[in-house]
Amino acid sequence: MRVGDSNVASAAVMRPSRRSQCEVSELDDMNTCMSGRVWCVRDICGIVCVVFTYGLVLYAEFVVLFVMLIPGPYPIYGWINGIIFNIFVFLALASHAKAMFTDPGAVPRGNATQETIEKMGLKAGEVVFKCPKCCSIKPERAHHCR
Numbered sequence: 001m002r003v004g005d006s007n008v009a010s011a012a013v014m015r016p017s018r019r020s021q022c023e024v025s026e027l028d029d030m031n032t033c034m035s036g037r038v039w040c041v042r043d044i045c046g047i048v049c050v051v052f053t054y055g056l057v058l059y060a061e062f063v064v065l066f067v068m069l070i071p072g073p074y075p076i077y078g079w080i081n082g083i084i085f086n087i088f089v090f091l092a093l094a095s096h097a098k099a100m101f102t103d104p105g106a107v108p109r110g111n112a113t114q115e116t117i118e119k120m121g122l123k124a125g126e127v128v129f130k131c132p133k134c135c136s137i138k139p140e141r142a143h144h145c146r
Helices: 044-069 075-101 114-119
Strands: 129-130
Touching: 044 075
Parallel strands: none
Antiparallel strands: none
C-alpha cells in the first residue's frame, strides 16, 4: 500500500502483510536465568563453548605462571608479568561474562505504524518491509519470528 504523498518521508511503499491484524505478544521468559535477573540462553552449544573457553583460559594461566614465569631465573620479572597477565585474564573473563549475561536487545514489536514510518525520513519510492508475525519494521531479506 502507498503511504501518503504530501511529504518525502511518507512516500514510502509498505509491503502488505500476510495477516490483516498484527499481534503483539508478551515478552517471553525463555531467555532469563536467576528469576529473571540475568539474561542467558540455556542451550547445550553455548554451555559447551563457555566450558571450552574457560578451559583454554585456565590452561593459558597454568602455562604462563607455572611453566614460563615461576621457574624463570628472574623472580621480580616473573611477579610483575604474572600480575599483569592476571589483570588481563580477569578483564577478559569479566568481559566475556558480561557479554554472556547481558540482553542484546531487540527490535521493538509493533513499530510498523504510520507515525514510525514518517519519522524514518524515507525517500520517495523506498520500500519498508513489515514482519507479518510481529508487525515490526525489518531490514530487507531479514528473517525472524519463525
